Amino acid sequence: MLAAPEARLVPPLIVAEGVTKRFGDVLALDRLSLEIGRGEFVSLLGPSGCGKSTFLRCLVGLDHTTEGVLTVGGQRVTDPPKELGLVLQRDALLEWLDVLDNVLLPAEFAGLRRAALRPKAKELLHMVGLGEFLHAWPAALSGGMRQRVAICRALLLDPPLLLMDEPFGALDALTRDQLNIDLHRIWRERGMTVVFVTHSIPEALFLSTRVAVFSPRPGRIVDDVALDLPRHRRLAVKETPEFAALARRMRGNFEAMGLIRDA
């Protein structure tokens, strides 16, 4: 699934070369290099505070790299790139807009006619099982439902790039599994590029075509693994020997960095 040799002819969507980010004296990212091709689902896996979210914020243009080159679609990131979907850990819904208006927000901010995108927004909400809640206030929804709304909002304009910063980190385990399944289906059907920040090994393995493992701060990539798992995955994939082997390898990374000590 990793960029095969012939795929290298197509320039990657995201290129990071020697990206360094300092906050005052704190080195958050240390000469990080990474290429992500179109259509890949790449998880950035690492412990809390390792700089993976910082890297994502740099991609979105919310933070700026101190050194190094960071391009999305061949353009250096200075302002937030166009055609980008963003999902954050906390759903960041606007409490004062109903569900449908929240999903339509990117249209409004892009200066598009909301009416033209209303059918699309409704279709997305139906797809994630929220067709009955178009006009509910966010406050009336559960955490999982709110995060589905946030995902619909990110997908509204069919962005070729979807960036997700621990989007399911605040959800209970069952809801998280369900949203993993839903997200994976959405990605299979739409084929956009996804960069997914998480600290959950099973989540990263279940969702991704490739996992980049971050070291603790300052963030560097210590392992970059193309996953040899079927493209169409069910939860049962987690019980396969391949999955177990990959999980072992990820855990090995964390043990080597002293982040986990087995009993």
Place this chain on the structure above:
Amino acid sequence: MTPEPGASSGWWLPLAGAAGFVLAWEAATSGFGVPAYLVPSPRAVVAEIADFPGWYAEQALYTTLIALGGFIAAAVLGLLFAIAITESRLLERLLFPLFVALNSVPKVAVAPLLVIWFGTGAEPKLAIAFLIAVFAVVIDAALGLRSAPRDVLDLATALRGSRLRILWRVKLPAALPSVFAGFKVAMSLALVGAIVGEFVSSQRGLGHVILAAQGSFDTPRVFAALAILAVLGVVLIAAVEAVEHRIMPWRRGEPRRRVRGAEA
């Protein structure tokens, strides 16, 4: 959270509280034989108002219009000033300390000056009501405008929203609860300001009624004006709350339109 339905949600509870207060007042004045020139009984106060209902209504209306005028000016200009200092660090550094300093001057002390500037009509009273009320609006609105959640602002930035759009769609709605808290304080302060203005120079209004009645030891009249002021305060705050309720339907917790089967 919304209060549980039950004994504590009755519409009659505030009335019961007020009725209890009036009964205790009546009992205290008649029971201890307090002379009417010190504290008149509630019955005497009601009788006083009932003797001149039109005249009291006129005075109350004048004071209300002054208070409302001052409040509206404070609400609009205060909100604009709060937007200016929260959107521009430069303006904040330049103007906010000055604003705080000017606000620290007692308005009562400025009132005579305003009479010199604006004469003895409605203008100086409006100005005092405005000056007393505006501080609460600015402080609370600025707090509210800074309270928009970080992640929502990040998302709005990632959506390439213009500053104006982010202000309108994100910061202002997020600020509304604080803004209305400020409005309520400002409303009652504007009423205080209107009375202060009428104390300094006036031929009309409840402040003038109080001052004139004091000169002739007409305590029931003073109390009548105070009672009307108290009711006025409650009504004006209730009006602000009604607008607040209307403008923020999402805080009522009820669906905007009917939703079927809204589970948790």
